[in-house]
Amino acid sequence: MNRRFWTIFAGLFGLTTVILFAVPSSAQMQEVKPKPPMYSYVANWQIPRANWPDMANAIAPVSAIMDKAMADGTIIGYGADTNLIHQPDAETHDNWWSSMSMAGLIKVLDQIHESGNANSPALNAATKHWDEVYVSRYYNWKSGSYKNAYTHVSVYKLKKDVPDDALDNLAQHLVVPMLEKQLADGTILEYEIDTMAVHTEAPGTFVIVCLTPTPEGIDTVQGAVIQSAKDHPLGIQAFDSYTDYSAHRDELYKSEGAYK
Secondary structure: OOOOOOEOOOOOOOHHHHHHHHOOHHHHOOOOOOOOOEEEEEEEEEOOHHHHHHHHHHHHHHHHHHHHHHHOOOOOEEEEEEEOOOOOOOOOEEEEEEEOOHHHHHHHHHHHHHHOHHHOHHHHOOOEEEEEEEEEEEEEEOOEEEEEEEEEEEEEEEOOOOOOOHHHHHHHHHHHHHHHHHHHOOOOOEEEEEEEEEOOOOOOEEEEEEEEOOHHHHHHHHHHHHHHHHHOHHHOOEOOOOEOHHHOEEEEEEEEEEEO
């Protein structure tokens, strides 16, 4: 179960049929449809350990820009994350913002560059830096600010021969109903299922993101998945028929930010 967090067994009758019979009837009654696209810009930074204490000073003036952009409706959320699971080539920190348009992302990016805040000593010390732009049609959040929260990210890659609606089927019939329940009871503050809007990597990658206010929330979400596996084994047995599990990765961050 730890090895396969989200799983589906397609069988002879197809993925959608299996999920509909495997998911609880109460979850089936929640009709899930794609929402208007939400775009997210993520700036990733690999910062030397000696400069980690300086990151708070680097992020503070950027947050002031984000607050104004959220107040006027340019963006709907923003935040900053510190990576808790360090890898040799991975980021140590990131900052991000989300908008209901690509134009909103770029307007804020231009404001950051014009302000000079992208040239802070901490960011200039970065040994690596790269950006990513995502789009989501499945997402939800609780309004307000958060601090000392935790973001769990699961990265997957669809197989080349899957149907065009593979991700929609996974989202609508399994992932979103489960995460909506966790959002309703306060276990999570936000979730989204992302794909790349600007393909800096090969197409087919999708990302499931959950934000929890406490570390216990991570266990609660995983516990819900495990319980679903016991109660509805057909609906929770790996995306094996649709995903290339060799490309799966998990990430865990300490997070702060706000949603409109």
